[in-house]
Amino acid sequence: MTDALLTASKPELLDKEGDRTLRGLLYDYFAFGRGLEACREIFAGFVDLSPTQYLILIAIKNSSAEEPMGVNQVAERLYLSGAFVTNEINKLVSDGFLEKTPHPEDGRRVQLALTQRGMSLLIRLATLQRPVNDALFGLLTREEFKMLAQLLSRLASNADSALKLAVHVQAMLSLQEDQRASTASPPDSRKKRRATRRSGR
Numbered sequence: 001m002t003d004a005l006l007t008a009s010k011p012e013l014l015d016k017e018g019d020r021t022l023r024g025l026l027y028d029y030f031a032f033g034r035g036l037e038a039c040r041e042i043f044a045g046f047v048d049l050s051p052t053q054y055l056i057l058i059a060i061k062n063s064s065a066e067e068p069m070g071v072n073q074v075a076e077r078l079y080l081s082g083a084f085v086t087n088e089i090n091k092l093v094s095d096g097f098l099e100k101t102p103h104p105e106d107g108r109r110v111q112l113a114l115t116q117r118g119m120s121l122l123i124r125l126a127t128l129q130r131p132v133n134d135a136l137f138g139l140l141t142r143e144e145f146k147m148l149a150q151l152l153s154r155l156a157s158n159a160d161s162a163l164k165l166a167v168h169v170q171a172m173l174s175l176q177e178d179q180r181a182s183t184a185s186p187p188d189s190r191k192k193r194r195a196t197r198r199s200g201r
C-alpha cells in the first residue's frame with residue numbers, strides 16, 4: 001500500500017500491512033458500539049426513559065456521599081453538553097426520580113441524588129442489565145477488562161480534541177483544493193469570468 005492511501009501515519013498504528021489492523025479495529029469497534037447503543041435503548045425503554053435519562057440515573061447512582069454529583073459533573077462524565085443534561089435532569093426531577101439539594105459549600109450549585117422511586121426503578125432495571133452486561137464483557141479476563149476500561153477512558157478523553165482537529169483540517173484541505181482548482185482553470189475561462197463580472201457592474 002502506498003503512503004498516500006494510509007489512513008494514519010504514526011508508526012504505533014501501522015504494521016507491515018499498512019493500516020489494515022487499524023481499520024479492522026475500527027470496524028470491530030463500530031460493530032460493538034452499535035450493539036452497546038442498541039442495548040442502551042432496550043434498557044432505557046424497559047423503564048420508560050430516554051437513553052440519556054437512563055445514563056444520567058446510572059451515573060448518579062455511582063456517585064458517593066463523599067463525591068456527590070451536580071449537573072456539571074454528570075455532563076463531564078457522560079461527555080455531553082451542560083445545557084442538554086440540565087434539561088434531562090429537570091425532567092427526571094419532575095418525574096420524581098431525582099432530587100436536588102443545595103451544595104453545602106457553594107450556594108450556586110446543587111447536588112443530585114436518587115429518590116426512593118429512582119432507586120426502585122434502577123433495582124428493577126438491574127435484573128435486565130446483569131445478564132446482558134455479562135454477555136457483552138464476559139469473554140474478558142479480569143486483567144483484560146481493567147485494561148480495556150483504562151484504554152477506553154484515555155481514548156474518550158481525547159475524542160473531542162480529535163473531532164476539533166477533523167473540522168479544522170477539513171476546512172484547510174477544502175480551501176487548498178478550491179485554490180488549486182482556481183489556479184488550474186484555463187486562462188480563457190478566467191478572462192471570461194472577469195469579463196462577465198465587469199459587464200455586470
